[in-house]
Amino acid sequence: ILDDKGQIAGAILVNLETNEVILVRAKAVIMATGGIGRLHIQDFPTTNHYGATADGLILAYRVGAKLIFMDTMQYHPTGAAYPVQILGQLVTEKVRTLGAHLVNIDGEQFIMPLEPRDVVASANIRECQERHKGIETPTGEVGVWLDSPMIDIIRGAGTIARELPAMVRQFNRFNIDIAKEPMLVYPTLHYQNGGIKINADGATAVPGLFAAGECMGGVHGRNRLIGNSTLDLFVFGKRASRASAQYAKEVKQGALTLDHVRQWQQDLEQ
Template sequence: MTSMISHAQALQALRPGADAPMRADGLAVNDLLERFHPDYGAKARVSLRIGANAGAPCHPALAGLLESNALIDDLDLAGAEPLATDVLVIGGGGAGAAAAVTAAMRGARVIIATKLRIGDSNTVMAEGGIQAAVGADDSLQRHYEDTLRGGHNEGDRALIAQMVSDAPEVIRWLIDLGMAFDLAEDKALGSTLLRKKAGGTTASRILCHRDFTGLEMMRVLREAVELQRGIEQLNRCPAVELLSHDDGSCAGAILYDLERRSFVLVRARAVVLATGGSGRLHLQGFPTSNHYGATADGLVLAYRLGARMCDLDSFQYHPTGVAHPRHLAGGLISESARSAGAHLLNGLGERFVDELKPRDVVAAAILRECAEGRGIARDGQTGVFLDARALVAADPDILETRLVSLGHLAAKCGLDPRQEPFLVYPTLHYQNGGVMIDGDGATSVPGLLCAGEVSGGIHGRNRLMGNALLDIISFGRRAGTRAAESLGQRQAGRGGINHVHRWRRALAQAELPADVRAPLLYPSYGNFHLRRTAAA
């Protein structure tokens, strides 16, 4: 392990009251990423051996899950409670709720199945805000270009164009649902939305509700789900497998009811997967900012049914996760702190990167400082400083107005942001790739749609701040609309798990182990094991 600068020494190196110097080091962005970003390097990818993406690169830990055996057998379907609906939405975050509400508004009978409860998701953790080009000095074109460039020009252009065009309408829809946004002036009528600048953007485009925008968004979405006629909620019912028709199309899903400890078989004309990402896989040992349920279940289920994926070797590491104290490690310090002017400092008290560069660049820069001995060590945790002292000094009310969550977090960390900087380290934050979709969220498997983090292609190989909340509502609503169109098209027939048998043959023929079982449903420390190993 590289030597680090101790926390006490680093505190002494801080220059009180003065602007920290920026170190110019001449390392080009591509060099920085290739040498220090976790997506690069030998341990970052393997080739998938079976399935729709055979031969394509994938993170090794994720590949292990994608090429795994199912949790259930045919026999488990016997005795499962049978339900039938028009649209089954799997996942109770923002994308799932938006899809459910939209489909139900269009007359579909909807079941929304969640692993824990509706709203228990990463959506509520999104603090920074949502991007929408609504300012006079901004345009859809700029939003499009920023998003495409932020994703290293790897994003699907049609999906990006559609999403940024949806953005203003998304904001209008959310306001209609009752969501509150911060306003530029404090007056009752006629004010405009407050816009903030985000890393990697050319205009002030972030709309927010203080620094808990996602929580506010989920509040109104949850109310909409509760109040909308035609939606039935199945809480604490994780999906363990999809159902398929003989032609390979999706026929519904098999859920596991945690309370009754029994399987539920839901037949549906269309299934919307909105299961989120995979941060709880703790790739390469990184802490994660993600919700407890982010275990890549949707990817596993969709891949087994034959859905095509993209960019499975690309993840976003948020630069500023809490590094100390240890029990909060991975928790997010919103980018809004850096947007507002907080600085990153190494153990020598130097700034080493423009804090508003795209997230992958900033994260790689922090990892570089730690790798090259300029990181800070405290009680076995390492990181760099996020310094908000000058910010709070300039605007003493900011922790009560714009950065409320930051104040709460400081209290939890036991430090005073007026006096002391946070210790931060990159945290596994977002799955850039996922299931390939068209503009309506439709996958390569008929009857199966995806929305939100489980889908891929929109953010290329790096997502900009504020585009996730936009993504989930834009594509969630479109997937809900498309799912409702399937009404009356296909008779919800019996459906089974023949695709699992085909999959097991492929596993055996590729000599892959049959005793690794997925989806995980919960992280390994979750103390819940539904046949995770052959022995269980």
């Protein structure tokens, strides 16, 4: 919600259990709505939760905020391709750092496994879609082998169980022992590089509207480095909270209005 001065004045919330509409007045709002992976861009699976559907970006854009680098999305190179129940779920990079290699249907290693994410993801896609060297699953998915048994061969028996307990449990649910069988993997939508354009304090072009976390854009450029998502969450979460609190102390709010929503609807009709 805006006021008649064009400043943020709160939000309208909906109780998902009762469908009750609630008006919340606020002198500042911080958007922290996460990414867009559940749009399944180019029909890729995703590591994202079911709420990652770009709602925050749309809300911010419609109220006048600018977006940046929206043409970029990070594909994690190793999402689960089998079984279908965990399609797209993250297979951590630690599997490769411990010694597992990526190999095609002929058992050939086609990429150095510790290249940057975009390079490895591109190689996996190329191996499956252009060279047709992928492995097809009973449900029609395709992927390459991540040769996890190599870890115990290189580092000693029990390394996988000790270093990758979550991966072991995830695949054990489907009777796959990753210490003895490789994992089938394929790139998965992982992180939205772009988002709501902010300044160094997390402020947008709309007075009183701030953003932090994956919904913001510009911090990573077009290609995020591994680990920087957690870093940006803490850094810009703190910056946005401090800046919004200071802003709320100083702003003089006007009358609430939904004129910007009506204008948006008129523009759509035209």
